[in-house]
Amino acid sequence: MQTTTHILHRQIRGTLPVAIGGDGPYLIDSEGKRYLDASGGAAVSCLGHSHPRVIAAIKNQVERLAFAHSSFFTSEPAESLADFLVERAPPAIEHVYFVSGGSEAIEAALKITRQYFVEKGEPRRYKFISRRQSYHGNTLGALSVGGNMWRRKPFQPLLMASYHISPCYPYRDRKPEETLRQYGLRVADELEARIQTEGPETVIAFVAEPIVGASAGVLIAAPGYWPRIREICDKYGVLLILDEVMCGMGRTGTWFACEHENTRPDVVAIAKGLGAGYQPIGAMLCSNDIYDSISEGSGFFQHGHTYMGHSTACAAALAVQSVIEDENLLHNVRARGAELGEELRRRFAEHPYIGDIRGRGLFWGLELVADRESKQPLDPALNIHERIKQHAMSLGLLCYPGAGTIDGERGNHILLAPPFIITSEQVEEIGEKLAKAIDQAFLAVAAQL
Numbered sequence: 001m002q003t004t005t006h007i008l009h010r011q012i013r014g015t016l017p018v019a020i021g022g023d024g025p026y027l028i029d030s031e032g033k034r035y036l037d038a039s040g041g042a043a044v045s046c047l048g049h050s051h052p053r054v055i056a057a058i059k060n061q062v063e064r065l066a067f068a069h070s071s072f073f074t075s076e077p078a079e080s081l082a083d084f085l086v087e088r089a090p091p092a093i094e095h096v097y098f099v100s101g102g103s104e105a106i107e108a109a110l111k112i113t114r115q116y117f118v119e120k121g122e123p124r125r126y127k128f129i130s131r132r133q134s135y136h137g138n139t140l141g142a143l144s145v146g147g148n149m150w151r152r153k154p155f156q157p158l159l160m161a162s163y164h165i166s167p168c169y170p171y172r173d174r175k176p177e178e179t180l181r182q183y184g185l186r187v188a189d190e191l192e193a194r195i196q197t198e199g200p201e202t203v204i205a206f207v208a209e210p211i212v213g214a215s216a217g218v219l220i221a222a223p224g225y226w227p228r229i230r231e232i233c234d235k236y237g238v239l240l241i242l243d244e245v246m247c248g249m250g251r252t253g254t255w256f257a258c259e260h261e262n263t264r265p266d267v268v269a270i271a272k273g274l275g276a277g278y279q280p281i282g283a284m285l286c287s288n289d290i291y292d293s294i295s296e297g298s299g300f301f302q303h304g305h306t307y308m309g310h311s312t313a314c315a316a317a318l319a320v321q322s323v324i325e326d327e328n329l330l331h332n333v334r335a336r337g338a339e340l341g342e343e344l345r346r347r348f349a350e351h352p353y354i355g356d357i358r359g360r361g362l363f364w365g366l367e368l369v370a371d372r373e374s375k376q377p378l379d380p381a382l383n384i385h386e387r388i389k390q391h392a393m394s395l396g397l398l399c400y401p402g403a404g405t406i407d408g409e410r411g412n413h414i415l416l417a418p419p420f421i422i423t424s425e426q427v428e429e430i431g432e433k434l435a436k437a438i439d440q441a442f443l444a445v446a447a448q449l
Contacts, residue, residue, distance in 0.1 A: 017393075022049020025419045025426055027398065035393065036418075038430045039400035043213065043246045043363070043417035046273040047320055047329075054278050057319035061312045070309040077314035084321055085285065088255045090264050095291040097284045097301070098309040102245030102271035103137030106207075108284040109241045109267045110141050111303045113205045116239070116290045119297035122201070129194055129238075130207040133167045133408070135215040136243050145207045148215045149408030163198060165190040167212060168221040171356045171367065172375065172406065184222030192232045205239035205266070206232075210257040211363060213246035217405050217413030218358050218365030226261035239266040239290075245282065249273030250324055250420060253334040253361035260360065266290065276320040279313035329420040336422050337361040343431035344416075353378075353442055362420065367405060368412040370449065377410040382445050385412040392437035399434060414438075 009016065021028040025048045027035045037045055047054065061077060068075060082096040097112070099105050110128065117125040130136065132147040143152060144159040147167070152159065166173065166187050174183040195203050206229065212219035233240045242265040247257040249270055258265060267290065271282030294301055307313070324330065341359055348354040348366060355369035368384055370376045378384050385401030392399050405411030418430065442449070 024048040024050075025422055033396065035396050035398050036426060036429055036433070037398045038416050038418045038434070039398050040272075040417045040419055041277060041398075042272065042400060043251060043415075044272040044277040046250060046420050047276045047278075047323060048419040048421050049277075051276075051278075051320075051323065053323055054276070054316055054319045058278060058312060058316050061315035065311050067307075067311055069306070071304075075309065075311040075314065077311050077318055078309045081314045081318040081321070084318060085270075085283065089285055090256055090258060090268065092264065092287045092289070093268060093285045094288050095286050097286070098314060099282045099284065099305055100280045100307050100310070100313070101282045102243075102269065103139040103142045104305060105245060105269035105271055105282040105284045106137045106142040106145070106241075106243060107139050108303055109207075109269050109286075110145065110205075112284065112286055112290060112294070112301060113239050113241065113267060115302060116293050117204060119293045124201050125204045127161070127163055127198055127203045128205055128207055129163045129165060129191065129198070129203060131167045131212075132164045133169070133216045133219075133405075134164075134207075134209055134212060134243075136207060136209075137245070146215075148404070150404045151408075153408075163194060165194050167216060167219060168225050169216065169219055170222050171358070174222070180222045181224045184225035185228055187222075188225045188228035188232065191229060192235075195232070195236050195238060200236040200238070203236065203238050205241045207241040207243060209243045209245075209247060210261060210263075211247040211252065211360065213363075213415065214400070214402060215404070216365075217367055217402055217415055218360075218363055220358055220360055221261070226258070226263040230263050233266075241265065241267045241269070243269050245269050245271040246417075247363060249321070250330050250333055251361055251363050251417065253330055253337060255330070257360075274320070275313060275317040278320060279310070279316040280307075281310070281313040281317050324420060332422070333361045333420050336418075336424065336427055337363075339424055339427045340364055340416070340418070340422075340430065343427055347431050347435045348438075351438070353438070359416075362416075362418055362422065364416045366414045366416075368414070377406060378412055379448070380404075380409060382448060384441055384445065385414065387441035387444060388414060388437050391440040392433060395433045395437055397430065397433040397437065399437075 017029040128145045130145045134147040136142045136146040147164045267286045275281040356367040370378045389401040400415040402413045405413045
């Protein structure tokens with residue numbers, strides 16, 4: 001256990017165990033304790049830890065060339081990775097811009113779509129519409145379009161104007177008389193109403209996660225929602241930016257999460273599962289139409305970062321994606337994901353403090369409540385999500401807790417995103433240890449419930 005540090009950790013109070021090793025889906029600390037990484041960190045470590053093929057790819061690349069600045073050179077790993085991604089991307093997505101993470105990918109998406117309209121002679125378009133309870137990153141542009149009120153609040157004076165509509169949140173917002181499809185269409189129509197209010201000629205894009213991750217605990221849209229969103233965007237010439245930083249690159253059982261919805265983006269952002277944590281990398285992918293407008297106009301994307309297209313990061317990511325394909329791990333995501341869903345429902349379907357169980361592939365969320373019937377959230381002062389995290393770690397399990405699930409202040413959830421290499425036995429281990437952690441956490445606060 002680290003007792004003194006010069007690192008400015010995100011949580012300044014308290015101490016953290018020191019991670020010294022990884023073994024497949026397990027992390028190992030300096031005291032030899034093993035933790036089943038059931039959240040992949042923050043849905044990052046999709047291949048687990050210490051995969052020999054990825055390590056070899058990194059070593060081989062560093063021995064040849066670690067880095068060359070993208071204003072002077074391209075590189076073989078970057079070109080090969082771009083080819084790999086475009087071959088598997090949604091229709092008409094044919095160009096890739098490599099960055100160092102998810103927030104940078106969203107920043108690039110915001111800038112390229114703005115520049116697209118400037119190049120087209122529509123400079124009055126400057127507004128982005130997104131959804132409440134979304135999360136798109138912590139840089140100022142990404143934070144501006146994000147809808148996580150808790151994250152935004154301290155920095156509000158620094159943020160650009162943004163425009164938010166409701167999330168697609170069937171568990172809480174569907175009316176009793178509505179079918180799921182009716183609800184999905186109703187909430188999608190909020191986008192058209194907002195575009196009309198703001199003026200279609202001023203709106204650049206709608207920004208959204210196909211499946212909302214960290215802010216709301218794996219929210220999957222109702223049937224009909226995404227096709228209607230695409231229809232509205234096309235009607236008003238508004239671009240669709242899909243944030244697949246957390247839910248993409250195989251996490252749901254397909255390369256891109258939007259494949260499940262049969263919905264075509266104009267721009268898509270990816271990151272976490274792209275490099276699986278072996279190197280920092282993200283990417284913004286855009287359509288031919290956007291690329292051609294800039295190519296035939298100024299010929300210069302007015303944006304850049306020092307480490308974009310980093311040779312070693314691209315080599316690592318290409319190895320990660322090749323392993324996923326060669327070992328048919330998307331099949332394992334679907335198979336083990338179905339087992340994980342059944343395991344969670346078996347253990348928690350009747351649990352008095354679990355209100356909703358939702359997920360797709362190896363991406364699952366549990367929403368915590370004080371009362372199942374009324375769906376009343378727990379008192380935020382209980383900090384129940386963090387209590388569950390700590391009890392889980394004591395049992396050798398890593399899960400991803402969240403607070404402010406409903407509106408940035410109320411509501412709690414636990415997110416699970418285990419690696420694609422997970423086995424059936426390890427799915428059971430997740431269920432067993434998480435059940436114990438949840439029961440221990442609620443036992444500790446029983447007098448306050």
